Amino acid sequence: MKTSRRNFLARSAAAGVVSIGAAAPPFLNRAAWAASEEGEKDRNDQILVLVELAGGNDGLNTVVPFSDEAYLKARPGTRIAAEAVLKLDDALGLHPQMSGMKELYDEGLLSIVQGVGYPNPDRSHFRSMDIWHSARPGDEEFRGDGWLGRALDQSQKDHAGRLPALAVGTDRLPRALLGHKVNVPMLRSIDAFKWNNGSGPEADRKRRRELIEKFAAERAAGNPSLDFLRRTTASAALTAKRLGELGDDYKTTAGYPDNGLGKKLKTVAQLITADLGTRIFFVSLGGFDTHSQQEGAHAALVGELSTALSAFCEDMAEHQLSDRILVATYSEFGRRVQENGSLGTDHGTASQMFVVAPKGHRKSKAGLIGKHPSLTDLDPEGDMKFHTDFRSVYATILENWLEFPSEKVLGGTFAKLDFV
Amino acid sequence: MAHLLERYDSARHGWSRREATHLLWRCAAGASPSEIDRSVDEGMTKSVARLIDSQPESDEFTATENLLHRSALKSGNINSLKNWWLYRFLKTANPLAEKMTLFWHNHFATSNAKVRSTEKMDVQNALIRQHALGNFAELFRTIARDVAMLLWLDGNANRKRHPNENFAREVMELFALGVGNYSEKDIKETARAFTGWHVRNDEFWFNKVQHDAGKKTILGKSGPFKGDDVLEIFLEHPACARFVATKLLAGFVRHDPDSAMVDALAERIRAHKFEIAPVVQELISSQVFYAPTSRRALIKSPVELVVGAHRTLDGRAHLSECVQLMSDLGQNLFEPPTVKGWEGGRLWINSATMLQRANFASQVTGGERFGKFGASPRTRGSESETVTSYLDLLLAGSVSKSTHQELTNYLRKAGGSTKEQTSGLVQLIMTLPEYQLI
Numbered sequence: 001m002k003t004s005r006r007n008f009l010a011r012s013a014a015a016g017v018v019s020i021g022a023a024a025p026p027f028l029n030r031a032a033w034a035a036s037e038e039g040e041k042d043r044n045d046q047i048l049v050l051v052e053l054a055g056g057n058d059g060l061n062t063v064v065p066f067s068d069e070a071y072l073k074a075r076p077g078t079r080i081a082a083e084a085v086l087k088l089d090d091a092l093g094l095h096p097q098m099s100g101m102k103e104l105y106d107e108g109l110l111s112i113v114q115g116v117g118y119p120n121p122d123r124s125h126f127r128s129m130d131i132w133h134s135a136r137p138g139d140e141e142f143r144g145d146g147w148l149g150r151a152l153d154q155s156q157k158d159h160a161g162r163l164p165a166l167a168v169g170t171d172r173l174p175r176a177l178l179g180h181k182v183n184v185p186m187l188r189s190i191d192a193f194k195w196n197n198g199s200g201p202e203a204d205r206k207r208r209r210e211l212i213e214k215f216a217a218e219r220a221a222g223n224p225s226l227d228f229l230r231r232t233t234a235s236a237a238l239t240a241k242r243l244g245e246l247g248d249d250y251k252t253t254a255g256y257p258d259n260g261l262g263k264k265l266k267t268v269a270q271l272i273t274a275d276l277g278t279r280i281f282f283v284s285l286g287g288f289d290t291h292s293q294q295e296g297a298h299a300a301l302v303g304e305l306s307t308a309l310s311a312f313c314e315d316m317a318e319h320q321l322s323d324r325i326l327v328a329t330y331s332e333f334g335r336r337v338q339e340n341g342s343l344g345t346d347h348g349t350a351s352q353m354f355v356v357a358p359k360g361h362r363k364s365k366a367g368l369i370g371k372h373p374s375l376t377d378l379d380p381e382g383d384m385k386f387h388t389d390f391r392s393v394y395a396t397i398l399e400n401w402l403e404f405p406s407e408k409v410l411g412g413t414f415a416k417l418d419f420v
Numbered sequence: 421m422a423h424l425l426e427r428y429d430s431a432r433h434g435w436s437r438r439e440a441t442h443l444l445w446r447c448a449a450g451a452s453p454s455e456i457d458r459s460v461d462e463g464m465t466k467s468v469a470r471l472i473d474s475q476p477e478s479d480e481f482t483a484t485e486n487l488l489h490r491s492a493l494k495s496g497n498i499n500s501l502k503n504w505w506l507y508r509f510l511k512t513a514n515p516l517a518e519k520m521t522l523f524w525h526n527h528f529a530t531s532n533a534k535v536r537s538t539e540k541m542d543v544q545n546a547l548i549r550q551h552a553l554g555n556f557a558e559l560f561r562t563i564a565r566d567v568a569m570l571l572w573l574d575g576n577a578n579r580k581r582h583p584n585e586n587f588a589r590e591v592m593e594l595f596a597l598g599v600g601n602y603s604e605k606d607i608k609e610t611a612r613a614f615t616g617w618h619v620r621n622d623e624f625w626f627n628k629v630q631h632d633a634g635k636k637t638i639l640g641k642s643g644p645f646k647g648d649d650v651l652e653i654f655l656e657h658p659a660c661a662r663f664v665a666t667k668l669l670a671g672f673v674r675h676d677p678d679s680a681m682v683d684a685l686a687e688r689i690r691a692h693k694f695e696i697a698p699v700v701q702e703l704i705s706s707q708v709f710y711a712p713t714s715r716r717a718l719i720k721s722p723v724e725l726v727v728g729a730h731r732t733l734d735g736r737a738h739l740s741e742c743v744q745l746m747s748d749l750g751q752n753l754f755e756p757p758t759v760k761g762w763e764g765g766r767l768w769i770n771s772a773t774m775l776q777r778a779n780f781a782s783q784v785t786g787g788e789r790f791g792k793f794g795a796s797p798r799t800r801g802s803e804s805e806t807v808t809s810y811l812d813l814l815l816a817g818s819v820s821k822s823t824h825q826e827l828t829n830y831l832r833k834a835g836g837s838t839k840e841q842t843s844g845l846v847q848l849i850m851t852l853p854e855y856q857l858i
Contacts, residue, residue: 144531144758160766172533172747178757183750185772192748193772196779198847199786200840207833208844211826212778212851218820225719228766229774229853236774276771 046401049268049281049312050148050176051261051329053305055288056125059334059351062302063112063372064093070337070375078294078339088112092372097303100310101354109313110356111366111419113393115373117350117386121333125289125347128332133175135391135410147394148280149179151404159183161232165280166271169264174282190267195240213237242274254315261285261308269315272325279402288331292342305329313356326401326420327356330390337375338382349379350386353393357401357420364418392417424684425702428710430464437812440467442715445816445858446672447471447704448515450728453813464705472553472701475513484511488739489542498538502753503739505545506746509727510737520552520696521545522723523671525753528563528595529761530572532754540568540622541754556664556694557655560595564651565617565624572759576618579630583611590759591654598666601659602639609636614647655694661686664694672703674717675765681708716817716857719765722749724858725777729784729850730791732813737791745780745790749773769856781850785843803831807845814849816858823852 065071066082067090085093086102094102104110118137122128131137135147145153152164159182167173167186177184187193197205216233250270256262264283271278285305290298309327316322334351350373357366373384395414398406407413430439440459444451448471451459459467477485488507492500509518525548532541544566551559563569570576573587588610592602616631617624636645641653654660665685669677685703692698703709720728726742729735746753750773756762783789807827811819819827827848834841849855 144533144760159770161770163770163772166772172752172755173757180758180760180763181767183763183767183770183773185750185770186748187772188748193775194779195775196782196786198782198844200844201835204830204834204836204840204844207830208848208851211830211848214826215823215852218823223716223857225717225766225857226853229719229769229856232769232771232774233778233851233853236771236778239771240775 045277045279046324046326046403047272047279047281048148048397048402049265049283049325049327051305051309051327052174052282052284053288053301053329053331054125054129054284054286055290055331056128056333056335056347057288057301057331057351058290058294058298058345059331060337060345060375061294061298062095062098063088063114063352064095065091065372065375066093067091068375074338074375076339077343078345088368092368094306095299095302097299098306100306102306104310104313104356105367108359108366110354112368113353113355113388113417113419114368114370115350115384115387116330116353116390116393117333117388118390121349121379121383121386123333123347123349123381125332130175132330132332132390135394144175144178145180146174146176146178147409148176148282149182149184150409151398151402151406152182152280153179154408155404161228161235163276163278165282166278167282168267168271169260170282170284174284177280177282187267187271189263190243190270193240193243195237195244209237239274239276243270252315252318254311254318256311256315257304257307259304259308261304262311265308265312266315269312269319272316272321273319290335290344291340291346292344294344309354309356323358325356325358326397327354328393328397329354330393334384336382337378337384349381349383353390355393355419361400361420362418366419369417369419388417389414393419396420424681424708425688425706427702427705428464428707433710435463436460438817439464439710441812441816442710442858443467443471443704445724445728446709446718447519448731449509449519449724450731452731452734456813468701468705471516471704472697474517477513481511481513493539493542496538498532498541498754499740499743501538501542501545502743505753506723506726506737506739506743509723510730510735515731516700517549517552519671520700521549522753523667524548524552524559526756526761527667528569529756529759530566530568531756531759535568535571537568537571540571544568545754553697553700554695556689556696558694560655561648561651564591564647567619567622567624570617570619570624575614578611578615578617580615580632583608583615583632585611587611587614587617591651594760596651596654596663597657597659598663601657601663606638609638610650612636613638613645613650617647658686661689661694665689668699668703672700673709673714675719716854718858719768720856720858721762721764721768722746722751723753725749725780725856726790728858729780729793733784733793733846735784735791735793738789741790745776749776777856778851781847781855784850785847804828806842807831810842810845810849814846815852815854817854819852819854 061080064080064085066085072079080095084096086096086098087093088105101110118131122131133146148165152159164182165177165184167177167184169188170186173184173186197209216230218230256266268281268283287301316325330353331351334348335345336348340346370388373387379385391410392414395406395410396416396419398404398409399416400420437456437460440456444456444459485508488504492504512518530544535541547562547566573590574584575587578584578587585607588607592607592610593599612632613636616627618627619625633644635642638645638650638653639657662682665682666677669681669685688702689699708714723746726746730737750768751762784793807824827845830848831841831845834844
């Protein structure tokens with residue numbers, strides 16, 4: 001079931017949230033979701049949650065080829081034992097800390113796209129991440145925009161005043177979201193969306209809040225910029241109210257882990273529930289650059305990913321929003337097949353992407369997509385060869401999920417995959 | 421259409437607080453009560469001259485600025501350099517020069533996200549500041565050899581046999597001519613002319629071996645052009661002055677200037693041989709600058725929002741918090757999002773940034789996160805007069821009668837201490853949608 005706008009309005013009105021009154025011009029009601037005529041559509045649109053695994057995740061120890069002799073040989077000190085992995089089939093198993101994601105897999109919700117990469121892989125964190133964000137691997141030009149930013153640019157909507165995308169918990173705006181016609185905000189926490197009413201006596205604070213909303217509701221003054229600012233102020237006030245109410249008693253029985261990604265994804269869940277019309281959320285989990293003694297650190301990281309992601313999915317199911325949510329993970333590269341001399345791994349190439357998508361959106365059952373790359377047919381650096389261009393994954397997400405044309409965004413046509 | 425730029429006749433059309441605050445918001449991101457008073461007393465000519473002519477900096481400014489600058493370079497931390505630049509914005513006696521430095525930083529947008537060197541970004545910033553109110557042609561020639569710029573636009577990748585078009589394309593599209601004034605062929609030929617413009621040992625280096633000395637045809641002219649020759653071809657092209665005129669109008673007058681305005685200003689730019697100070701001087705003394713349709717036509721950038729609050733209310737800033745806020749609001753100094761710079765205007769505003777702008781107002785009046793704020797206008801007399809004096813200080817322009825009445829009623833009924841009462845009033849004014857306009 002989808003959360004309908006009408007239901008939401010009815011609930012909000014009953015709770016006294018929409019308090020503008022009958023005399024208010026219609027745009028103020030619409031401003032509740034910072035959208036105009038397209039409001040209805042935006043409500044029900046599908047949502048992408050992109051999870052970045054920064055530092056280069058060791059894909060081989062995440063989806064483990066536990067029975068492959070070459071794996072056992074290349075990883076004498078860092079391998080995950082066959083009896084410990086969470087088996088997906090006779091050859092592959094998830095890291096033992098990933099029971100939450102194993103459940104999603106068993107339920108037919110989690111797909112694993114294997115062997116994803118791009119030609120002439122770059123092993124610099126910065127450059128490779130830049131390629132994943134820009135989706136322009138062969139291009140040395142640095143115009144700075146990213147694949148999702150370009151997709152929003154080309155959607156031909158006026159994004160001013162709206163929140164088509166949000167980066168949650170990042171220090172800087174990820175390049176993937178940079179466009180020329182959109183300014184994507186960063187949100188460190190839900191508190192940033194709380195209205196600070198200043199100081200002084202409570203009665204005056206309340207009066208100021210009322211006056212601010214009243215001023216924002218004033219009629220046209222022959223200055224379109226001023227009208228625009230008034231609408232956006234009204235929208236901001238309503239957004240703050242809704243998030244304030246949801247934030248204070250946001251209810252979920254989902255067991256979010258008390259870790260960074262858990263907090264970020266819970267914030268994303270709250271923002272989705274608040275129905276702001278945002279279609280793209282970006283979060284990042286860092287620390288995957290495991291050059292030495294990687295066992296404990298890597299186990300903690302994939303555990304964090306798995307527990308946070310499964311709690312988020314549970315939360316969305318509880319709010320009957322699963323139908324609208326697709327989560328995808330990626331990392332700038334995998335790691336070298338052969339472990340190094342300090343019980344760690346160095347920068348490599350091809351790796352897997354996880355995708356959680358609702359049932360009923362794909363032809364076949366969710367599961368493994370594409371073969372695991374060979375551990376013996378390696379490139380000259382000793383790294384696995386990719387067989388699926390990352391832009392195929394992007395094209396699938398853009399076309400089959402977000403319903404954006406992908407050709408211009410990605411600079412070509414890429415085969416679509418069957419994960420959604 | 422030259423009359424658009426005809427001098428504003430202040431004797432006839434008036435020079436009141438309205439005109440003075442309009443000028444000071446646009447050119448100095450706001451001003452203190454005493455600065456506004458002085459501008460009203462001195463009139464337009466002197467007020468404009470004070471902005472254009474170099475003013476001596478105070479010893480305190482120079483000392484603090486030096487300290488912040490040295491420690492930023494010593495640490496190599498780009499955030500410290502951002503703090504330093506914000507300090508300059510807040511306390512300089514030459515706010516227009518600082519505005520123009522940011523203006524050209526946005527025009528020749530270079531980001532530390534790729535350059536990754538506080539020192540090189542600082543060198544570029546100094547270079548821009550040196551020419552900020554100087555000659556555009558000179559700035560253009562100098563910045564084309566700037567190390568940060570060459571790293572940013574892949575100079576070293578531009579080699580004789582493999583020309584890299586990045587620099588050539590951006591020079592034409594974003595620095596000199598604007599789209600529609602050149603062909604893809606012009607870009608290819610321009611790239612050839614710039615082959616060998618490399619960086620070696622952190623300095624500009626003309627790598628003769630990698631330079632393509634053959635004949636090129638660019639914008640209808642042919643010859644064995646070198647990079648410098650091409651820069652001159654661009655500067656002589658009629659589109660160049662128009663391009664700069666469009667940017668100046670968007671920065672000073674209105675976001676979407678019409679072509680008559682652009683033509684008129686481009687003509688002045690050519691007449692002044694790309695000298696920026698006299699062009700800006702004419703522009704901010706012109707009828708079009710003070711025309712009713714130009715008032716409140718610009719949306720404050722995050723820098724103008726933060727600097728304005730401090731300059732009007734005599735703030736002592738918490739620099740790093742302010743820098744972080746500007747970044748949260750979309751303007752991360754030294755890190756423009758793309759080579760196109762900050763698009764600005766309405767793109768600064770969405771419900772998230774609007775809330776953050778409102779919360780900034782609450783913090784300025786009721787907290788200390790962004791600094792300490794002291795000054796207030798002289799407020800003798802009735803509540804209504806107090807409201808008027810704060811509106812005059814904080815806003816560029818007036819508010820409706822009903823808003824004024826509501827604010828006065830608020831003040832009448834407000835409880836708490838006098839300080840809390842005026843803080844509440846200031847918060848309200850700073851949260852008015854009008855407050856975001858200059």
